[in-house]
Amino acid sequence: MRTVITWLLCSLAAAMPAAAAELHAPKDIAAGTDFAITVNGDSHGTFYLIGPATAEKRSVENGSEISVPGTDTEKAGNYQAILCSDECVSAEFYVHAAEADRLSLLVHPSRVPVATTNAISAVAIALDRFHNIVFSHAQVDFSVNSSNGSSASHAQPTNRGIAWIRLTSAAKASSTKISAAVGETTETRVVEQVASEACNLHIKSYWEANHLVVQTDPVRDCSGNNVPDGTVVSFTKTDSSGKTTVDAPIKKGIAKAEMPVVGHARISVASGVVLGNELNVGGAR
Amino acid sequence: MKRSLHLLVSVAVLFVVSGYSVAQSSPSVEFNAANAGPRAVEDLTSESVPRDYAFAWQNLSQALYENRPGLLDAYFTGFAKSSLEQRIKQQAQSGLHVRYTDHGHKLNVLFYSPNGDLMQIEDDAQLEMQILDGGKVIQSQPLHVRYMVLMTPGADRWMVRDLESTPASRSGE
Numbered sequence: 001m002r003t004v005i006t007w008l009l010c011s012l013a014a015a016m017p018a019a020a021a022e023l024h025a026p027k028d029i030a031a032g033t034d035f036a037i038t039v040n041g042d043s044h045g046t047f048y049l050i051g052p053a054t055a056e057k058r059s060v061e062n063g064s065e066i067s068v069p070g071t072d073t074e075k076a077g078n079y080q081a082i083l084c085s086d087e088c089v090s091a092e093f094y095v096h097a098a099e100a101d102r103l104s105l106l107v108h109p110s111r112v113p114v115a116t117t118n119a120i121s122a123v124a125i126a127l128d129r130f131h132n133i134v135f136s137h138a139q140v141d142f143s144v145n146s147s148n149g150s151s152a153s154h155a156q157p158t159n160r161g162i163a164w165i166r167l168t169s170a171a172k173a174s175s176t177k178i179s180a181a182v183g184e185t186t187e188t189r190v191v192e193q194v195a196s197e198a199c200n201l202h203i204k205s206y207w208e209a210n211h212l213v214v215q216t217d218p219v220r221d222c223s224g225n226n227v228p229d230g231t232v233v234s235f236t237k238t239d240s241s242g243k244t245t246v247d248a249p250i251k252k253g254i255a256k257a258e259m260p261v262v263g264h265a266r267i268s269v270a271s272g273v274v275l276g277n278e279l280n281v282g283g284a285r
Numbered sequence: 286m287k288r289s290l291h292l293l294v295s296v297a298v299l300f301v302v303s304g305y306s307v308a309q310s311s312p313s314v315e316f317n318a319a320n321a322g323p324r325a326v327e328d329l330t331s332e333s334v335p336r337d338y339a340f341a342w343q344n345l346s347q348a349l350y351e352n353r354p355g356l357l358d359a360y361f362t363g364f365a366k367s368s369l370e371q372r373i374k375q376q377a378q379s380g381l382h383v384r385y386t387d388h389g390h391k392l393n394v395l396f397y398s399p400n401g402d403l404m405q406i407e408d409d410a411q412l413e414m415q416i417l418d419g420g421k422v423i424q425s426q427p428l429h430v431r432y433m434v435l436m437t438p439g440a441d442r443w444m445v446r447d448l449e450s451t452p453a454s455r456s457g458e
Binding site for chain 1 (some may be wrong): 323369370371373375376379380381382383390395396398399400402403405416418423424428430433435447448449450451452
């Protein structure tokens with residue numbers, strides 16, 4: 001009789017379908033962290049892990065846990081864990097960024113005229129070591145170090161992973177290092193602050209052989225910085241034959257041009273939107 | 286005559302087959318730049334960003350379904366591209382495919398950098414996702430996902446530089 005009951009129970013158990021497994025994943029996982037997904041029920045089957053940079057498939061044997069190495073969850077975002085045997089069950093979980101450990105720093109422009117209000121912008125994006133954006137608040141320390149020795153700093157908290165500042169360029173031409181730091185990481189960019197438009201543009205002339213040579217005084221901006229070599233200065237001659245313009249680049253701080261002149265002529269000078277003085281000269285000698 | 290007809294039918298079949306793989310249309314995208322700052326979004330940018338984001342999702346859906354990482358080149362760059370390439374590579378190795386049915390995106394600009402070289406956008410996306418192992422669907426569900434997106438201007442278009450779903454995302458809605 002006892003044997004019959006045991007046999008009946010075993011038959012009944014074999015005939016009943018196995019209860020579907022349930023997956024339970026931790027709710028709060030940091031990127032790159034090892035963890036385990038708990039399985040309630042039969043864990044035998046094929047396990048899938050689908051995430052922002054992951055599409056893994058592997059066989060799993062019976063057990064109460066499925067281990068997930070941190071290398072599978074380095075990218076922050078939503079993940080789906082799926083276990084399929086006769087049927088498929090799934091669990092979702094979110095992987096958030098690890099601690100802020102890196103920075104992406106955008107500084108523009110790389111060359112800027114001196115004494116220009118809010119001309120430079122620096123945008124820092126806080127990243128973890130897997131290059132996920134860290135959306136939780138992090139403090140970014142911006143610092144500015146000029147080649148003439150002056151420096152300044154400003155701490156700015158991130159908002160949704162981003163911190164930014166705007167800067168007015170210095171009055172004196174120089175190269176400036178703009179840095180942003182988070183934790184142990186510092187990123188630096190260099191901005192060249194160059195002379196602005198020419199100021200008080202002035203020309204003089206002299207004869208060389210049969211040509212009139214027109215040249216500028218040293219070309220400087222209104223703050224006294226030398227306008228960079230290569231900046232174009234336009235000399236315009238107006239005489240009885242009409243109007244002629246010669247463009248000459250500044251070399252060693254001075255722009256110079258030779259002009260044949262017949263009769264009386266008027267010569268003017270300009271650089272960009274800046275006009276200089278005018279000369280009235282006589283005919284060729 | 287019979288040969289011409291045969292050729293015509295072959296060409297028609299070829300069109301239908303190739304059309305099946307590329308027929309994914311770009312999803313609808315709503316764009317709100319009212320909250321953008323510190324820079325105001327220019328009119329032309331207000332047109333190009335949603336257009337390019339829609340193309341990016343069109344290409345992304347096709348790339349994930351057909352396991353073709355090359356489709357990402359046109360509208361993805363940086364970490365977004367490298368992460369998706371890695372996922373597609375793993376999908377191909379495992380014989381998996383992911384099919385998205387895209388019901389649209391609502392974009393809200395959160396940050397537009399002073400120099401106009403970076404835009405952070407929140408995307409409220411309505412999707413349906415099917416995960417296939419070979420030809421068998423192992424998971425199918427509607428998704429309401431909130432993405433944080435970084436876009437940067439390229440030579441002639443805006444590129445997706447980062448695409449990250451947020452904890453506020455919910456599924457099954």
